[in-house]
Amino acid sequence: MFLFFFIIFILGLAIGSFLNVIIFRLESGEKIINDRSKCMNCRHVLEWHDLIPVLSFVFLKGRCRYCGNKISWQYPFVEIATGILFIIVSSIQYPVSSIFYLLFWCYITSALIVIFVYDFKHYIIPDKVIFPAIIVTLGFNLFNDFVTRYTLHVTNNNSQFLNFLFSAILAGGFFYAIFVITKGKGMGGGDVKLGFLIGLILGWPLVLISLFLSFIAGSVAGMFLMLIGKKKMKSVIPFGPFLVLGTFIALFWGGGIIKWYMNMII
Ligand SMILES: [Zn+2]
Structure with a gap:
């Protein structure tokens, strides 16, 4: 091991x-x-x-x-x-x-790392990275859905694939709404695509955890940068790196966070 x-x-x-x-x-x-x-x-x-x-x-x-x-x-x-x-x-x-799953997760991890660094440095999420990642994840989810339906003979009607697609449209739509309302100042078009990808990767309800964590991390970092005078109220902070961080945390510890939260409110 x-x-x-x-x-x-x-x-x-x-x-x-x-x-x-x-x-x-x-x-x-x-x-x-x-x-x-x-x-x-x-x-x-x-x-x-x-x-x-x-x-x-x-x-x-x-x-x-x-x-x-x-x-x-x-x-x-x-x-x-x-x-x-x-x-x-x-x-x-x-x-x-299996090697197949390992390859997929290593690929997605790599894509997210490139997005993190590139957006951090240039405030751009490159299409050459995000579009292939979206296509591969769509294919992976379809394949997974197929496997659970036909080889494991799971007979419930709840399609995993629809869950992931719904989460993707929800997260992408959420950023698109911010993009339209703030006239492109709050979020960029790259964040809309990244939101869509993250929904596909995490599904419901983990996508919520990742959005929630990234907004908290983003605002804390924004306030900190304003306090030490590195950024002004109006200057832009790239949001992609926070989304990537939130996604990794939701992916690795999201299940635990949901349990902990459920125990808190019950
Ligand atoms: Zn040299």
């Missing part, structure tokens, strides 16, 4: 390193599969030992070996976050998971 999670973690570090490449190529408009990785400053081609996740950053003390230019904290942060999140998503599935 330890070995399994160790391998998952190493895999997460490697995928995280690839996610950094994807983020950089989305920023620069280069093709995703391109030639060798280069230093962003001096364009020196990086050797294999410059590209080891986390370790290279630590040994090079966060600087390029060739020009001494500072390497962004984004690189080790994304690698470690991917490693840790991969462990958590696979521990939810462990030990009943």
Whole structure:
């Protein structure tokens, strides 16, 4: 079991390193599969030992070996976050998971990490990431619905797929309403698409938990930034990162949160 999670973690570090490449190529408009990785400053081609996740950053003390230019904290942060999140998503599935489910959850985790970083840096949720994620999750939900109906012979009429679709329309519609009411100042079009994706990932009632948590986290962060004078009342804070955080928390601990809340009110 330890070995399994160790391998998952190493895999997460490697995928995280690839996610950094994807983020950089989305920023620069280069093709995703391109030639060798280069230093962003001096364009020196990086050797294999410059590209080891986390370790290279630590040994090079966060600087390029060739020009001494500072390497962004984004690189080790994304690698470690991917490693840790991969462990958590696979521990939810462990030990009943099939490779298929593991692949799906690792893919969704990766997509959400890219959205988190990109929206944080550029206030944009890239269509190249969100649309494939929506299509894959729709397909995954349809497949799951099919499996529970026809192989496990579950005969109730409540379609899981409709639950997820309903949650997606609800969350997406909610952000679309804010988008229209605030004339695009409160939320962007990207948040509408992200809301839709999150509904598809979480379903009802977990989608509520994720929206609730992200609004709380977003307002606390907004007030904090205003207090320390980094942001003014009117300036925009990207909401995508909070939605992604809320989604991970709802995914991992949502069931526990619902139980705890039910105990509180009864
Ligand atoms: Zn360099």
